[in-house]
Amino acid sequence: DAKTTQPPSMDCAEGRAANLPCNHSTISGNEYVYWYRQIHSQGPQYIIHGLKNNETNEMASLIITEDRKSSTLILPHATLRDTAVYYCIVGNFGNEKLTFGTGTRLTIIP
Amino acid sequence: ETGVTQTPRHLVMGMTNKKSLKCEQHLGHNAMYWYKQSAKKPLELMFVYSLEERVENNSVPSRFSPECPNSSHLFLHLHTLQPEDSALYLCASSQEVGGREQFFGPGTRLTVL
Numbered sequence A: 001d002a003k004t005t006q007p008p009s010m011d012c013a014e015g016r017a018a019n020l021p022c023n024h025s026t027i028s029g030n031e032y033v034y035w036y037r038q039i040h041s042q043g044p045q046y047i048i049h050g051l052k053n054n055e056t057n058e059m060a061s062l063i064i065t066e067d068r069k070s071s072t073l074i075l076p077h078a079t080l081r082d083t084a085v086y087y088c089i090v091g092n093f094g095n096e097k098l099t100f101g102t103g104t105r106l107t108i109i110p
Numbered sequence B: 001e002t003g004v005t006q007t008p009r010h011l012v013m014g015m016t017n018k019k020s021l022k023c024e025q026h027l028g029h030n031a032m033y034w035y036k037q038s039a040k041k042p043l044e045l046m047f048v049y050s051l052e053e054r055v056e057n058n059s060v061p062s063r064f065s066p067e068c069p070n071s072s073h074l075f076l077h078l079h080t081l082q083p084e085d086s087a088l089y090l091c092a093s094s095q096e097v098g099g100r101e102q103f104f105g106p107g108t109r110l111t112v113l
Helices: none
Strands: A009-013 A018-023 A031-038 A045-050 A061-064 A070-075 A084-092 A104-109 B004-007 B010-013 B018-025 B031-037 B044-050 B053-057 B064-070 B073-079 B087-094 B108-112
Touching (some): A018 A031, A018 A104, B010 B018, B018 B031, B031 B073, B053 B064
Parallel strands (some): A009 A104, B010 B108
Antiparallel strands (some): A084 A104, B018 B073
């Protein structure tokens, strides 16, 4: 599986957009980009995934660069409840091994 | 509430004890997973089950013994654990193995004395 690189921590003001970057320069053509988050003392929660097109759901937007070597997760209007560790993962659809890295600890500032 | 429940939420055990962790999913999924999350380490996949059959055993010591009696229930039997086994143990399920979305339970916080 391709590996990912994320900044260890980020702060964002409440109400602003939180943009979380992820580098995955060794991603292969059939690997998806997945994002999960883990709020303190809870299990990880799926957010969104994509292959090459940008994706949006009720939680977030995922922007994948044209060369697919990096992506950005966007939380459009961050709230205090969005404070969590965010994991960017790449893997094949159908591959049971979702390999979690150390993620980005996002803190939303009131 | 993710539809995946785990009991107990907290467990303290001695190294000679035998205990079991339980996971139940109410989502009708066919795949279930055990993960271990140690302090300041990434999640580690331990076991994967598909329709009650183990499809992945990620070099886990034999003192951890999984059991999947049906597609809704998953157990992790523990015996003669070590203090370094103290961690958060997370159960997850997905529609199929490798499904795009895994639903996680809240975890069992295990402390081995």
